[in-house]
Structures are given as structure tokens and as C-alpha cells.
Amino acid sequence: MESNTSDLDHLTSPSPFLQCDYTDWSPSFSIIPSIYLLAFAVGCLGNALVLWAYLDRTPKRSRRSHLLKFCSPPCPGEEEKAELERNSSSSSSSSSPPTNRPRSLTHSLIASLALADLSFLVTLPLWAAYTALGYHWPFGETLCRLSSFLTALNMYASVFSLSVLSIERHRVLTGPPRRPCPASSRVLAALWSLSGILALPGFLLRSTRDPEWPDPSGSVACRMDYSALIGDQPDEEAREVAQMRWAAVLSLKSTLLGFLFPLAVLLACYCSLARLLGRHFGRGPRPDRPRQRRLLRVIVTLVLAFFLCWLPLHVNKTLSLLLELGFLPYSCVLDQILLAVHPYATCVAYLNSCLNPLLYAACDRSFRRKCGRMLRSTCGERKKKEVGEMIKAVDERSDSSGKTREADAGVEG
Template sequence: MSDIPMSFPSPSPSPSTPPLETCDYSEWGATWVLIPAIYILAFTLGSLGNGLLPTICTHPVRSAPSRSLTDSLIASLAAADLAFVVTLPLWAAYTALGFHWPFGKFFCKASSYLVAVNMYASVFSLAGLSVERYWVIAGRLQAHRARGSRSRILWIVGGVWVVASILALPALLLRTVMEGNASYRLVSCEMDYSILISTDLPEDREWAELLWTAAMGIKSTLLGFLLPLTILLLCYCSLGHLLSQHFGRGPWADRRRQRRLLRVIITLVLAFFLCWLPFHVNKTLSILTELELLPYSCSFDRALLVAHPYTTCLGYVNSCLNPLLYACCDAGFRRRCRHLLMCHNLKKVVSGLEQSFYEYLSDLNNFWCCKTDSKDLDLK
């Protein structure tokens, strides 16, 4: 598996596995149509939702000072998702063409790098937002509000993007276009570890490439899924315990608010967990099979191969869900969204009235000019 979540045309069996001719590794026929359709749908919804989020977050409203970091992290998450979804048409075409990459080496590297940056930046922004939300509710930001929140925001958000950009560098440096065999004549966009391998023996090179592939896959799973998920679970479990202590013995209205907040928290955690868990499980099982840590089975190996594009798509859907989830969990965000839309509609109405008024004045002026001209002609 590569360092970034992307479909691949063929498996990479370990040296001890049976020959490929003994197992049918052909893709499910619907993949070539269904997967591109999902990518295009995710591109459309993700572009609209994540394109609107930064505008709403930067829309000036009266709010508490602690909201600025929340808004910045939401905007960071939206920017990461938006940078990812703009590459989806390329990957849709790549899949529809049977994993043939016609866009050249530059777009292969650039698109792969954006996907990898998104994978890290979005989940780090989500983890940072979870920690910040717990601090706000627990009242731990009160002592920090006088320390220059703007510089703190720049450090946190900037740190998220710097770390994400560094962790995504393997996709930029190692991704390239590679030609297939003569029978298929496909050009694929995949990781090339040859520059990292010094041995010339074919078997040693194959095993070294397998180890590099496994290392990159494990790195992305640990840093891009398990570590952020651990932070998410710790934050929301602590937050749920805090809310239970605060609201558990209150009146009925407070208990209703407790259930509503806990429901939103569980939704956020489950959305991230359910969207990305299948992909990382599929990738981990494939790595264990290739390293011969799991017994080889033709049917099991083919099931992993067929399921991989769909688990990838499920992870991509998370970029489309994030705007909706944060709109549901943040009442202030919804108010600003309504306020922004109302202002936009009001501006359109005022602009239309101004245009109609100016057209009326223009028609009136033309009428009087024409009338004056006719009188001048009569006098002559």
C-alpha cells in the first residue's frame, strides 16, 4: 500500500505466495463507474460545503474571544478538505480509465501530495479543535485570553500545517508515473522506492520495496488515524464526564441539553471513526499478508483488493461530512450562516431596487429629452 489512500490496479504478493495466474485479481466491473461517480459527488458537495466554511468563520460577528481559535481550526479543516476535493476529478478519471494516469508526472506528484497533506492536516485540525473545545468548556482558557490569542492561533494552526506538510513529503518525493507491461500499456501514478534501495539483487530489491511500503503504510495509520483517534476519544470522554457532572442533577431542560451535547460529541467521534476505520483495517491486513504475518489465501487477498477502492471512498466522504457535522454541533455557527445568507439576500434585493430605480430615472430622462427635442422641432 502507498503512503496515501489511493486505489491501485494490482496486488503486491509476498515472495512466497502462489503465482498470480492461480488467483483472479480482476476488479469488480462496477468499480470503473461507481467509484468515479462517488468521487465526482464528493467533489461537488465538498467544494460547496468547504468553500462556504471559511467565509462563515471569518464573517465578523460579536462572539467570545475564545471563539477565534475554534473558527481558525474549522477554517483550517475546511481548507485541508477543500485542497483535497479539488483533486478528485483527476482520481475519478484515473479510476474510470482502469487506473491509467494521462495527466503527467507533475499532476501525479502534486495531487498525491495534496491528498496526503489533507489526510494529516484535517485530522490534526480535528484533534486540535477537540482539545480546544474541552479547554473552553472546562474553563481552562480563561487564564490564556490575556496572552495574545492571535499569536497563539498562528502557532497552533501554523504548526498543524507545518507538521502535515512534512509528514506528506514522501508522497511528493516518491510519487511518480510508471509504465505498465506491454500487454496493458497503462501509466500508473504510484510510489517508487527505487531511489531508497541500494541492492541490485532482484529478490532483495523486491523485499526492500515491500518493507518500505509497509513502513509508509504503518506510519500513515499510526500518525494519521490511531494517534488522533486516541486524542479524540480522550477529549470527548473527558468532556462527556464533565458534562454529566455539571448537568446530571439539574432540571429537565439542563438534562435535555446534556443529552443533546453528548449526542453531538458521539456523532463527531463516530463519523471520523466509521469513515476511516475500514480503510486502515484493509490496509493493515494487506500489509500483514504481504509480510507473511498472516496466512495467504487467494479469496481473502482478492477480497482486500476489491474492497480497497470502496474503503478509500468511505474515508473521502468524511471531507464532505465535516461541514454538516460542525454546523449541527455549533449553534453560533448556524446563526452566522443564517446572518450571512440574510445579508447576501438583502444585498441582492437592495441591488435590484437600485438597478430598477436607476433604470426608471434613465427612462424618465430619455422621455423628457425626446419631448424637448420634439418641441424644438415644432418651433423651427
């Protein structure tokens, strides 16, 4: 991931196989930035809704009473009923103080997935401008490093969140009913710490300075710089070989740890679950409750979407790496195809961050209900404000008319 985050890396990475003519190749400098900006707008709004929906722990009864209080006037006889309910609730709360129910690990991991997507989506306008300017980075080296780090962090945090989500669903469906759930805070801390460590090369090795490949037009690229790892080697060929080896190591690391190993874990998890659910007429467990089935459907959909979106980019990276290292017979046509496909494969991978909220809305009925409650609550707050302003205006008019009558009475007296 770190070696191929930007589309320009294929053009500027030194390779002993520069035999093809790339003058006729150019990606779309308008379609890809437009897709990035659309993904930024849709993804930020959608993932913010996901964070609100899965982190909100307000009890349903209090939300419902809040909406009834501000969205509809009380009917005759309901004030006494509401007073009795308040008295009973106050007496019960005095005996047992209200406590917030701890957030489930599943909801915490879904919120973690949305947070990972948001952390990457805020960098999409920068990548859109970078592509629209013909792969010229005018934002400085700090933003180049930070944007690359957040891109890699999103990939690792997303796939790790999905892996732990699947393992948690497997544990819930196949384990003992009273089995204790691991602490969400510890799981999330370990998940994000590991993701941050694996994404560090994207921050430490990105650079906008490229003395070996100067651009006469003054264009600045945000690309990987392996000079800190290679050191000072006078032999140009040895530097190219060392640089290619480091690029291969980091690319292999991102493909193995960010794609293949989680894929193997998920396949083992879901194959085991499918085998157990296939024996539901016997003693095998099955998700009997609608909520369990709904959560399982949502998680399977998210997993499929992630791997289908990231598969083209990882296949493209792996084939390019095998071609440069000589494990595949060099073909100019294949090299040109991989170079032409790379920007669009990257675009498909980036679109995954804005697809997740749409998948929640399509598959999770409870998420749709929560969004509907938020809209109704917003409507209720707006109605409450309008009613308050109307009451205030009526009070002001009545006060002014009262003062006018008092002045008139004084004049008559």
C-alpha cells in the first residue's frame, strides 16, 4: 500500500525495464477527481450518521417521550397520566440510579470502521486536486506524509475491524450463551495501535523531494523515498536494486497483512459458521433472533464490499511487483495495461469508504430507524424553537398592549 498509494509511483519509480513508450498514456484528470469529491461528500455525511447511530446510547423510552413532548400537544387527561409516570419513574430512579448500558463490542467495531473511513475521506480533496493537476502536489511535504499515513491507516483499521467483527459474530453464534464479552476499549486500542504501526512507513518514507528524478516543468510528486533505508551507495545500479527490494518488501507487507491474512481469517470464520449453521436441524447453533440474522447479514455485506473494492488494486500491485522483479516474463503490453489500470483500481479501492453507510442503509433496518429518529428529533427541536419564538412574540405584544392601556388610563384620569 505504501509503495503504491499515489498513481504517479509507477511512472517515477526507477526500474531496469523501462523499455516501453508511455508518452501516449494519461489517466483521466477530470473523471477521477470528480469521483473523489463525490465520495468525499457522500462518505463524510454517511459515516458521520453511522458514528452517531452506533455510538448513541440514549434510551429509547426517553427519546420517545422527548419526541412526544415537543412534536405533539398533550391531549386532555394526559397531563395527569404524565405526572404519574414522572412520579413513578422518579421513585424508581431514587431506589436504583440510572446507569448507561455498556456499548457492545459489535457496535464499537462498526463505529471504528466508520471512524477509519472518515479519517481517510478528509484527505480525498487533496488527492482529487493532486490528480486534477496532473500529479502535482502543491500542499507541502507534511500533508503529503499525513495523507499517505491516513490512507494506509484506513486500509489496516478497516480490515482489522471487519476481521474482529466477524470473529465476534462467530463467538456470539457458536459460543456459550453466558460467555463474557471482551472489553471494547482494549480491543479497539490494540486494533488501532497495530494499524498505526503498520501504516507508519507511509508517513516516514513519503517525500516531495526527488533529486534523482528532477522534473523540468517544476512539478512536485508525493511519492515514496527510500533513501533513508538505502543509505549512500555510489553505484546507481545497486541503488536501484536496493530501492526495488524495499518497495517489494513494503508492498508485500501491505498485501499480506492488509488483505491476504485477514481474508484467510474471514474465510475460516465464515466457513466454520456456514458448516455449523448448515446443521441447524440438528444440534448446531443458528441465529434464531432477527437481530442476530440482521447483524450477520450486515457484516457479511461489509466484508464482501471491502474485499471486492480492494482486490483490483492488490492484484495490480502484485502483478507489477512480479513483473519488475523478473518472476513474470517482461511484457511491454502487460506493463502498459497495469499502468493504465492502476489509477482506476485505486479509485475503486477508495470508493469503499463511502459505500459502507449505503450498505448499512440497505441492509440494517435498525440503522434506518435510528436515522429516522434523528430526523424526527431535529424536526421536534425546530418545532420547539418555533413555538418558543411565537410565545415570546405573543408575550411581547401583550406586554406592549398592556402598557398602552395603562398609559391611556393615566391620560383619562
